[in-house]
Amino acid sequence: MSETPETEGAWLTQEAYDRLKKELDHISGPYRQEIVDRIEAARDEGDLKENGGYHAAREEQSKNEGRIQQLTNLLENATVGEFAEDNGVVEAGMIVTAKIAGNEMTFLLGSREVAEDLVGDSDLEVYSLRSPLGAAIAGHKAGDKVSYEAPNGKSIEVEILEAKPFRG
Secondary structure (H helix, E strand, O other): OOOOOOOOOOEEOHHHHHHHHHHHHHHHOHHHHHHHHHHHHHHHOOOOOOOHHHHHHHHHHHHHHHHHHHHHHHHHHOEEOOOOOOOOEOOOOEEEEEEEOOEEEEEEEOOHHHHHHHHOOOOOEEEOOOOHHHHHHOOOEOOOEEEEEOOOOOEEEEEEEEEEEOOO
16 A cells, blocks of 8 residues: 555645745746747757757756646645634644654644744744654644554654644
């Protein structure tokens, strides 16, 4: 069974959803056509084997199509909502303080796609609900102790110290 990508079921604020939708509209419309036009112009120059402009435009087209697919999946499967309720339960949109493997950390639980909307230039790290840490702590509250398996196979102990809504 393959891992679920972070983009599936991501939690987004309305602002983040609107920003990503605007990006998708641009890269799947005018920008996509601009790339096609550059490919056609480069193709008209002749020999494609040594045509750097053609190959660069094709590579850009490939990256753009990948981003279109990523954003389409993200927006189709996203949960758009307000910030989390102040009930102490760890969920998307919460600032979590936890002792992880003995080290205290504070981070935002949410989607990396919306990190800039939520934390701006802050040094606050963002963990996805789909990450091993996010999946392990979701639904728990201060005082709860859980563990999760790190990518290297080690079991990591986590004690939740605090969970409060991020208010930006």
